[in-house]
Every structure is written in C-alpha cells, then in structure tokens.
Amino acid sequence: MVKPDPPTAEQLAAWDRELVWHAFTQMAEHEPLLIERAEGCTLYDVDGRALLDGVSSLWCNVHGHRHPHIDAAIRAQLDKVAHVTLLGMAHPTTVQLARKLVDIAPAGLQHVFFSDSGASAVEVALKMAFQYWQQCADSNLTGPQPKKTKYLAFDNAYHGDTLGSVSVGGVARFHEMFRPLLFEVLRIPTPRLFRLAAGVTRETAARYFLECVELLLQERHEEIAAIVIEPLMQCAAGMILHPPGFLRGVRELATKYNVLLIADEVAVGMGRTGKMFACENEGVEPDLLCLAKGLTGGYLPLAATLATDRIWQAFLGSYESSRTFFHGHTYGGNPLGAAAAVATLEVFENEQTLANLQPKIARLTEHLQRIAQLPHVGDIRQLGFIAGIELVRSRTTNEAFPWSERRGQQVCNHALTRGVWLRPLGNVVVILPPLSVTLAELDQICLAVEEGIRQIN
Template sequence: MNNQTMVQRDLKVLWHPCSQMKDHESVPLIPIKSGQGVWLEDFEGKRYLDAISSWWVNIFGHANPVINQAVKQQLDTLEHVILGGFTHEAAVTLAEKLVEITPAGLDKCFYADNGSSAVEIALKMSFHYWRNLGKTQKTQFITLENSYHGETLGALAVGNVALYKETYAPLLMDVITVPGPDCYHRESGETWQDYSIRRFADMEQTLAKHADSVCAVIVEPLVQCAGSMRMYHPVYLTMLREACDRYGVHLIADEIAVGFGRTGTLFACEQAAISPDFICLSKGLTGGYLPLSAVLTSDTVYRAFYDDYQNLTAFLHSHSYTGNALGCRAALATIGLFQQQDVLGNNRRLAAAMTKAVERFQDHPNVAEVRQTGMIVAIELVKNKHTREAYPWQQRRGLRVYQYALGRGVLLRPLGNVIYFMPPYVITEQEITLMIEVAWQGIQYAVRD
C-alpha cells in the first residue's frame, strides 16, 4: 500500500469532518499508517510531528505503552455492556477517580461518548433541575461571545463562532450572548487581569436582568480554543462563580479542550479556585484513544431527579455506548499517568521552553500577538501589526502555513490566521524547537505577497 492508493480509496467513500472536500483537489490528504509518541508516519515512511495532539486529544502520545496495555487487558474481559440497569468495574472506578480529582462538590458522574454530547447533557440537566424544582420559567442560557461548545444543535446554539453556527441558525434555540473577556482586545498597557475584571460588567448586568429566566451560564475556562485560541484571566471565573451563586444560576464549565493538564493545572477551574455546578470532560480523558465523555455535577442536582418513577422526574438521557468499558479503562490509565508521574511539573518545564522558543515572533511585522496559557501557545497573524488589520479570510494565509509545515514534517492546523501549538505532553525540548522553527519558516512563506 502506498499513499496515493490510500488517498484514492478514501476519496471514493469518505466525507471528512470540518473540511471543504474540493480542497483535496489541491491539498492532498495525508494517509497515516502508524504513530509513536509525538510522531505520525505515512505509508511511504514520511514522519509528521503532531503539534496539535490530533485535535487536542492525544495528550500522552500515540501508541502509549501504558494505555495500550490497559485497553488490551480490558479487551480480554469485557468490551461493553448496557449501562441501563447494569454496571461494571471500569465505569465505577473511573467515576470514583473523576469525583476524586475534579473540583470539590462534583459528586456524581454521567457518561456520554463525545464532547458535544457532554454539553447537551449539562444543558438538559440544568434545565430539568429547575423544572423539577418548579421553576419552569428558567429556560434560557447565557454564553460568551466567540465561544464554541460543539456541533450538535444544543451545543451549537450556546456557541458563538459564526463559521460553525450561522448556517444552522434557523434550527437553534435562542440564547443570551454576552461580550467576553478575550484579552486580545485589551487596551495598550492594560493587564489581562484588569481587562477581564472590566469585561465582567457585561455579565453582571446580564445576570441582573435575566437571572429569573436563566438556567445556566456556560463558559470555556481560560481559553476559547476553537474561537482562535483567545485567552483570559482566571479572575473572570472567580467573579462569575460568585455572581452565579448570588443570582441563583448554574455555572457550566466546558473543560473538554482545556482539562487534563493543558492549562497548567489538572483542570482550568483550579486556577480560579472555583467549583462549577457542572463540568464537561472529553478529549484528553482517554488520552486520545477512544470516544468517551463525562459530566460531573453535585449531589444537590442529583437529588432533584431522585424520586418515585410515577412522578416523572428522572433524567431520561442515554447513549448506546454510555460508560463503554474500553473507553473507561483507557481513561483510568490516562489518569494513572498523572498520578504516577509529575506530568504537571514536566508540563510547566515544557511550557517554559515553548515560551522561550516563540519569543522572536513578538517582533514579527505580521504578528499581532503571541499568547500562552500552559501548554497552549497561539500566534495571531495580521496584515498590519500596528493597526491589527486582519488579512482577508479569503486569502487563507493559515492554510499556507499548514501546507508548508506538512512539507517539512510538522502537523499544524491553524484556526484561520491563528497558528497554534497544543502538542502531546511527551514532546521533548528538541522537538519543540523543531516544531516552532518550522512554524516560523511557514509564517515567513505565508505572509510574502
């Protein structure tokens, strides 16, 4: 088998996600045969450094021997069983672990099989909680400008990235969108903290006006990943938690992309010293091995559904693969790596190496900002550094960086004109140097007219 044969077979039958398939007439698909650590290898032996953790999921590298072994052992025992009326050891143990490691007060775990589904569950659970308490006027949700929470209809509705949402607007529920704390827009000389505090005024006013009709506020803690990797200060979350308590509104933390060590702490909410009412987890949960997600919430929420069947208060939501044993075992192995190794300490060292490696981008004439939160670094390309005039989106400058980097063995997947790095935690400092050098060269190539 060679690359060309695999691509030809693919294009006859596959429709790829988040893609304009006509692009592949000029931007060839890359068929991957195998992976090891941060490296992917095609059918002709060319290797690619996976600088984006294969859509932010593969936190401990490809073919990780610890996770491999855990899944193999589970496969010989139980692959899956219905979780309605049944249970199994992997699902129970994982729920115990998640309750143990997430912020205090998150005592019950509900499984699904992807991030969008986790968001749907949290939205429905919050709405249903208030309904069970007789507060049927609470039917709305508050979301932040530039947010992204998934592609299913409920998750899409509470997102705010037009590229994904606009087409489907007639199908979506109405939500309340509040200007966000995205620190890219701060004034010259203004700190992230001061800007985030100033921007909270909009949320305060919205809660004061709409609290009686609002079920929950949903946010991506610290980093709006699909929204061009825009970032803000933890103080915003601290203020939001206090305000949600004061106005009697739930707080949903979508940690699907930022959880499991990506921001420098195990969960991003820890940096604000808060506990949300719901936390949504997926992506890194299984180390990038198998589809699995979880929503954790409080005993208070759980008790509002606990009643005689005849009262019809049960949360009747399910997925066929809920609590899949293989996925749960991969997740347990992933959590085990955090507990057996100083992953967060090592991530801090790697993040410092990334900080140093991208210093030279600060002065590039086509870079408006270099920003970083933990193991996430983003570089914003613009036409004019001083005015921050953006390149016309039709020019697809980020795509030029992508193509250049692939030619030199690095997988980058820019978000528009934002080049970002979200590598697996097993990357070395030498590999960081390579990754960022190729990105530098790619930007030089992309901005020339």
C-alpha cells in the same frame, strides 16, 4: 480462498477523496494525508514520512501514541468484555473511573454521567441544568423554577456540533447556517485580552466584562438556567484568552443570582493549562463540568459530565414521579474507553506529567516571545501548553488578512515540509502538542512555525 492484495496507497487516497466525507473540510479541494501508524508524538504516513503531532490529533492526545500502559489496559479490558451498556447494568472499570474522576475533580462534583463526545457532554449538562430547575427542591427556594429555561453564553463560543451545543456556541462561520434550527440564547461579549489600550490593565478588562455579565443577570436571572463557559480560554474561537479573575468573577455572579455554572473543559481540561482542570487556576468549583478529548489520552471516544450533589438530588424520586434524567448514549461509559481513561489518569500520577510539564511550558513561552517579534504576528495567546499565534498583514495597523487567503494554512503547509503536522484556526496558528512531547520535539515544532511565518509576504 486467495487473499486479495491490500489496496495501494494510491487506491486508498482515491477512496479517501471519493468516499470519506471529512469534518470541516471542503471536499472539492481535499488532499489526503493517510496516517498508517504512530509512536510517541510522531505520526507516520503510508509512505513512511515522519510527522510530529503538533496539535495532539485535534487536541486530544495527552501521553503520546501507543503508550505502553494505556495500550496494555485496553488489551486487558478487551480480554474481559468490550462493551456493556450502562442502561440497567454497570461494569467495574467504568465505576472505578467515576471514583477517580470524583477524587480529582474540583470540590463538590460528586456524580458522573458518561457519554461519548465533547458535544454530548455539553448537551448532557444543558439538559441537566434545564431539568434541574423544572423539578428542584432546593432548600433556598420555594420549589421548582419553571421560568429558568434560558442559557447565558459568550460570543465566539464553541461547545460542539450537536444542535444544543451549537445553540450555546457562537462561531458564525461554523454555526450561522443552522440558526433557524437553534434555540434562543442570551449573549455576552467575548471577554478577551488583545492589545489592551494604554492605561487599561488586565484587572480593568476583567471588571468591564464582569459588569456586562452582571447587568444581564440583574435583568434576566429569573429566566436563566445556567451560564456556559470555556474556562480561561475559548479555543476554537482562535485561542481567545480571558482576563485573569474573570472566571472567578463569573462563578461569584452565578452564585449571587442563583444560576448554575457549566464549565466546558473538553479542550482545556486534562492538564492542558498546567493543572488537571482549568478551573483550578482560579479556584473555581462549577456546578457541572464537561470532559472529553484527553479523558482517554486521545485513544477512544468517551466523555463525562460531572455534577454536584445539589443537582443529583433534584433527580431522585419514585419511578412514578418521572424525575429520571431521560438521556443516554449506547456507548456511554464503554469499558474499553473507561480502561483507557483509568490508565491515562494513572500515567498522570506515575509519570508526574504535570510537574514535568512546567519546563516545557517555559520553553514554549521562550519560543513564543521570539515569534512575537515577527512582522506578521499581531498577537500571541498562551495558556499553559496551549498557544495561538494570530497572523496579520501589518503589526502597525493590526490589519487582518482576509480569511479566504488561508495564511494560517500556508504556515502549516510549510511546517509539513519540516516534519510537523499542524491544523490552524483561520489565521491563527495553533501549537498544542501532547503533554509528553520532548523539549527537542517542541523546538522542532516551534521552529517550523517560525520559519513558515517568516515566509509570509
């Protein structure tokens, strides 16, 4: 049998335009960018062009592409078994991953439920919180609290694209179309820091937004199951940075009014803020913690929802009691994904990733301070190794560019000519490289962005 010739780059591009339906992409305008291989922080397209991965392959790559330790772990697992269900079975690699996660997570998070995406991890947390109140036997309560069925979430939040996670999300451009399908959510204004007025301190801003939270909790806490928050920064909303102390205050209010706290660390977890978990920056211990993206180093789909023992206990009972958590994913806790995740955590320890990240955060800050002076930069928001540069028509008036002008994309298109791949959020240019990026590579990314912004008319 004659082996057919492999498709040409032109054929692949044509098939990509005609057959593959890309996420968040207007396919009528789609221009294929076919990545054939990668090494470290560099992607190589089918024509051999090298592109620095400036946004970690959508915020998930941690230690670079083709890291030898992670590669070896996946190959070793593949030689044993590729997949074993967690419905009635278990396997050593996934059990070891659960042990490692509990050991490093914020105190109190002692149980791990595996799924396969960030949206799924949030969906799991929402359902756990709901079911908890329906059947809890908390010593501080008289019994189940069936009225607690609502969630308190933030404007411009993003928690994924399943219907439950979209319900607690709040980015109108993504979510408005699906409003008739969603459940009701109580909303809080986005707690943001953006060009504070004269005399307004960060502490004042935090207090103002916390007062908004408390007013709602005072009135509705008996029907609120949980507060859902992206700790410290709402990433998909345009890298909106919360005032310092706000997260800590929300934790205290949740405790005061007997409401669960769900921390969605899908984007901000796994070292992105300079600490392993964003909650650590303010000493916060959530009731439920959602992880995905960087959990496997950006290799394979795997997500985890960590829960406290208080929540776990509410689901225990006899088979006949039907207190089981009736939720599951076929590939949840998949051995290959678990192997990648265990290896990812080992690399954090072996290579002292977080300690070595600090000089890179400082270098990123230096670049951003210079970029902040450009005439079309309205605001820069940085949290550890996450940065968003908001473009405006005028710094003086802070007039925004119409989103339809795609100014952020124009900057990213220019960066591509300088060997850097980026993906914006509207008029916000995102810089979020792998934690393993070198200082020289970071310089190249930031200089490409700066040059692109300077070309805006």
